[in-house]
Amino acid sequence: MDIVQSAKRNIDEMRKTGGRWRRFFDSPASLNLMYAPALLLFTVFIYYPIAQGIKISFTNWNGYSAHYSFVGLEKYRYMFTDMRTYKVIINTLIYGLGSTLFQNILGLAYAMLLNTKLRGRGIVRTIVYFPVIVAPIIMGYVWYFIFQYDGGALNDIMLALGKEPIDWLGNGPRAVWLITLVNTFQYMGVAMVVYLAGLQAIPKEYLEAAEVDGASGFYKFIHITLPLLMPAITVSVVLNIIEGLKLFDVIVSMTNGGPGYASHSLSTMMSDLFFAGQDAGFAAALGNLMFVIISLFGISSLKFLRRKEVDL
């Protein structure tokens, strides 16, 4: 036989039976290499730090020196006996659950309003969504100009109405709710967009059939729209809860946790303890607490909402 022909036959045979490499690259298992880089990044920058964070919370490290010692549960004891901790936990919950509530209710309302053939709805959508692209820390400053005691826009109105100016951000609980509202203002556009997509995915036939049967708008909403929106609601609510509990930038720019510690969330307090308080152990303990709280709320809300999803 010709040399070329026999060479070709050899190559063909090799292709068919293949060496070990060829069989490996043909198998699905080889693909598992593809997520190796991702796993590597997670391990180095997230899982390892989590483990280290637990270890640091048992020390009195100040964040920069090479010397520190183990102090056991002292940081945790300090954390749970410090009254500030409970205030901060409640603030964090308000930021998380409050934002989620307002964002989703308003977002859904806006989506329903815009889910029509009105002209100009594109413009409204653009305007409502716009704040999403602003850096949250800047958004905080923008609203600070409005809520400022000295010459803030709101107090300008108060003066024009002949009333005394109010120190809007100077009162702890009020500041917390105002920050929650600012966060809502900034991100409700996201909820609106998600619900708009969800609403548009509802087959019109269902709503029309219900109308023929004499259903009122309210009935249609509760029994058709809402159940079919469940996937969108789940996504929006769970992500909002997680992001809201993590709130950081906007708090720093509006009140920086003040007055005193009144408007700190777990995250801003952690940052303050680390930079200003130089107590890395306490900060780490708070960080672990935050992780536990967010996991609890995130996972339980996911499970709760998933169960409510209707299969068509």
Next chain:
Amino acid sequence: MSYLTMFIISIIHLIPFYILINLALKTRQDTGSKWMPPDYLYLKNFADVWTQSHLASALLNDLIITVCTVALVVFVGVLAAYPLARYPTRWNNAIYTLSISTLIVPALTVLVPLYKLVVDIHGVSTYWAMVLVLTTFFLPTVIFLYTGFIGTIPRELDEAALIDGCNRYEIFFRIIFPLLKPVTASVIIIIMLGVWNDYRFSLFLLQKRSVQTVPLVLSQFFSQFQNNLPLAAAGSLLSMIPMALIYLFLQKYFVSGLAEGAVKG
């Protein structure tokens, strides 16, 4: 009636920006109401903030970090998403769940030990450390979006390519990847937004002024110029411009990614 509601909503949502623009155009001495526009044209605030806060270098830093992070996170993410979407073995599903649940980890919780790690590897105030950290934290979102989308591509395509003699990697790069363009556009937009506007990672990891990004530089500028609000307002406005421009021209990419994620779950 609905038109009226839409109009009122638009006005309410534009008010903060109106006040911002108003403030930025005033002089420092102007103590008139924040609601009345100035009856003079004063643009010096913008020039002042540009030079005094070194916005130019901050913008450059932001650009470098954003481009590198987006490129890396899309590459690593799409690579990871393919096997997780196509081959739901028990092991793969566990990895998928693990990746997604990393979203729950608050950046602040790991920021203390993460800072120590970055210090130990001499990564503080460097571009590469910042890019790696940001990539890691945005990876769950990217993996989530890509696995969702890849799930909608029919498996028959893979099979057909296999029969034609492609190996698994060729299937991915030559056939699946080009089909991912629409999602890639949305992913790029979402990540770009998150990285560009990031404050907390910059705060911890970028200590040297020369590498700091826009949000960080501006917030420091604010602390410095607390009693010169018009200047601060001008700075805020300038910082919004890059993203605002991208938003106004590429709106549909901002919106479609979210919508798809929500409806496909």
